[in-house]
Amino acid sequence: MEWQKLIELLKGHTVYIQTHNFPDPDAMASGLGLKVFLQYHGIESTMCYDGTIEKLNTKRMIDVFDMKIYNIKDIPDMKAEDYIVTVDAQKFNANITDFPGDEVACIDHHPTVYACDYKYKDVRIVGSCATLIADYFKVSGTPMDSNTATALLYGLRVDTNNLSRGVTELDIEMYGYLYHYVDQKKLDEVASSTMELEDLQAYGAAISNIKIYNYMGFAEIPFDCPDALVAMVSDFILDLNVVEFAVVFADREDGLKFSVRSELESLDCGKIISKALEGIGNGGGHASMAGGFVPKENVEQLGHLKRHTIEDRFIRACAEYLKSTLDYE
């Protein structure tokens, strides 16, 4: 990471920091952290996103951390020559809208699916994007304040499921660094009692139709529900002792939204979902957590065998993936 290059690049430009659509705590914390970092180095920026900020914890973050983050609808004057830094997301992915500005830089912790020619790219596979942003402060000697540290630590915690998922040495190091500055009261305010009554309906529905084949757990949420909630239900299903690979999908008006989790090192769920949804939708992500989408027109083709077809596709994709990795060894 050469932070000076990022500063040089952005100097003198109108800068937007764009998270993925429907930003989660890690994306929002990373956006805030980067904004504070840039500000210290003389660059003003505006945080923006597409979609909605829909969950209780992300809504709370805005208040508790006093964040200014704008929906693209509220930025009608963004120009083609304005600079965009994407955080926790990469251009051309399904989860990020292509805004009018120029995506000159990217800071992300997800594997690259579609290559993009950024002028500055910092993609490192660690537990959270907040980890990378914290690293910018530490390496550059930029002063860390407690508000930013608390937001980043919260993002790190959520994305790594409390340091239990996809954690690297840098995550641990940054956790220690941030912890030093944390405002415990603010952290409790965003982190406690984040479950909403409507969440229980999603959990309830998933529990009522869960199916388990060997180590794989499948569940469907038969109504529209936010991305973050599908992910939470997927984590929940993975918590079952007999499940080591969880597939949860929600029936939305525009199609099926997937969240997949893997506890097995031998099963890379980013690659598996990409294979499982090939030809009907798209998917990708980390080895231990991934997401995907099947648009409505393709869901209709699956007809009443939808659930069966989906299960079958994932089971086959897992088997094929296992076979391909064995072949190479």
Ligand SMILES: [Mn+2]
């Ligand atoms: Mn993230």
